[in-house]
Amino acid sequence: MTVLDESLPELDSHTVEFLEDPNQLLGRGPGDRIAVARGRVGKEFFGYETVGEIFRDDRLQPRSPQFYIDKGVEGGPILDYLVDGNLSLTWPENHDRLRPLLMKGFRPNRIKEARENIRGIVRGVVEAIPDDGQLDLVTEMSHHISIRSIATFIGIPVEDVPQFEHATVELRLLGQEPFWPGVPRLETALETVREYSERIVELRRTTPQADLISDLIAERDRGGDEAISEAEIVWNVAGILLAGHDTTRYQIASLIRSVADNNLWQELRSDRSLIPAAVLESQRLHPATPRQVRVAHEDLTVDGVELHEGDVITMNMSGAGRDPAFFTDPDVMRLDRENRFDIGFGYGFRYCLGFAVAKAELEITLDELLDRYSDVQIGDVAIEPTGVIAGPAHIHATFSR
Numbered sequence: 491m492t493v494l495d496e497s498l499p500e501l502d503s504h505t506v507e508f509l510e511d512p513n514q515l516l517g518r519g520p521g522d523r524i525a526v527a528r529g530r531v532g533k534e535f536f537g538y539e540t541v542g543e544i545f546r547d548d549r550l551q552p553r554s555p556q557f558y559i560d561k562g563v564e565g566g567p568i569l570d571y572l573v574d575g576n577l578s579l580t581w582p583e584n585h586d587r588l589r590p591l592l593m594k595g596f597r598p599n600r601i602k603e604a605r606e607n608i609r610g611i612v613r614g615v616v617e618a619i620p621d622d623g624q625l626d627l628v629t630e631m632s633h634h635i636s637i638r639s640i641a642t643f644i645g646i647p648v649e650d651v652p653q654f655e656h657a658t659v660e661l662r663l664l665g666q667e668p669f670w671p672g673v674p675r676l677e678t679a680l681e682t683v684r685e686y687s688e689r690i691v692e693l694r695r696t697t698p699q700a701d702l703i704s705d706l707i708a709e710r711d712r713g714g715d716e717a718i719s720e721a722e723i724v725w726n727v728a729g730i731l732l733a734g735h736d737t738t739r740y741q742i743a744s745l746i747r748s749v750a751d752n753n754l755w756q757e758l759r760s761d762r763s764l765i766p767a768a769v770l771e772s773q774r775l776h777p778a779t780p781r782q783v784r785v786a787h788e789d790l791t792v793d794g795v796e797l798h799e800g801d802v803i804t805m806n807m808s809g810a811g812r813d814p815a816f817f818t819d820p821d822v823m824r825l826d827r828e829n830r831f832d833i834g835f836g837y838g839f840r841y842c843l844g845f846a847v848a849k850a851e852l853e854i855t856l857d858e859l860l861d862r863y864s865d866v867q868i869g870d871v872a873i874e875p876t877g878v879i880a881g882p883a884h885i886h887a888t889f890s891r
């Protein structure tokens with residue numbers, strides 16, 4: 491059956507209400523739940539299996555710089571970054587050339603080494619929690635863990651982090667709808683990250699290390715522009731900092747919140763083998779990337795809805811994670827689920843490059859906190875709802891020994 495556009499309900503998922511409780515707006519029963527609606531960015535799909543199908547369908551591709559050119563972006567740092575340094579959004583031929591090069595930087599021995607470094611970074615941050623146990627999980631904890639971990643991973647000294655840590659958080663404005671109000675802040679942030687990146691790339695050229703930046707310089711020395719251009723090295727440092735900072739910053743804080751909200755602290759404390767299940771569940775309940783956008787490259791039908799070549803659509807990961815047709819007790823964190831939320835890091839040739847780093851940060855943070863504290867209480871929570879990357883602005887928490 492083909493559903494006509496006018497028959498689709500309008501639904502704005504870029505709200506706190508939606509992110510906190512999608513089924514309040516979509517419907518709680520598997521039979522009477524909204525499966526697709528007209529959203530801020532095209533038709534928006536909310537079913538878990540449908541979102542999985544969209545990820546797997548080659549006829550639906552991520553956006554490219556064209557999406558932003560069509561919005562009126564004519565040049566400057568936004569276009570430079572999109573083309574030269576944003577693996578998700580660059581032209582497909584750039585993506586396919588650069589992804590294998592970048593992937594080498596995420597090889598198993600690097601991840602093993604990263605886990606050890608992340609443990610040290612997490613300990614430093616957790617040991618700074620005040621004696622009364624009160625803090626904001628986002629600005630005082632996950633912010634520092636995520637930026638220090640990703641910076642160290644790619645070859646940036648932790649002491650340099652204050653030079654760009656506020657700018658990397660601003661880069662999420664790229665995925666915000668409406669887009670134009672955030673552009674001045676986005677351009678300033680991009681300039682800050684680019685200037686820093688130019689300096690560190692120059693430094694690594696003269697003093698190479700075993701890190702991602704030095705790897706990229708070596709690839710260029712071997713293959714020249716056909717492998718990777720100078721601008722691509724500089725802008726990809728910005729790209730990795732964006733992809734690796736805000737995402738884990740949100741997810742680590744949401745993980746602690748979900749564990750506390752669901753009274754699972756004690757169970758996890760006594761059985762650490764359940765930590766990966768808690769991480770997966772936190773991605774299902776509060777995904778740091780609550781929506782992904784795709785463009786149709788030919789006419790097709792998805793979940794009974796006709797799409798035309800050039801149509802832009804949204805996969806709603808928050809809605810998919812709470813799909814009652816796939817997950818029993820969809821609003822509850824359960825550590826014994828058989829159906830796993832396996833799309834939190836995307837799929838296939840677009841699968842998240844940093845998933846192992848992100849998982850390490852999440853698992854190690856929870857483990858270190860469980861070691862030190864016998865309980866945690868959650869206080870005030872504020873959510874920043876817009877964008878492809880979205881999550882908590884702050885989560886006040888109190889840990890007790």
Ligand code: HEM
Nearest residue numbers: 577578733734737738741778834835836840842843844848
């Ligand atoms: C909890 C944290 C994270 C989440 C939820 C997340 C989620 C995602 C998702 C869903 C995609 C696929 C986008 C698409 O299909 O269009 C993706 C891609 C990507 N992620 Fe992550 N990510 C996280 C952390 C990281 C980290 C730590 C890094 C860097 C070290 C990173 C680097 C990337 C890159 C480079 C891509 C683009 C891959 C490509 O297009 O080939 N991510 N991420």
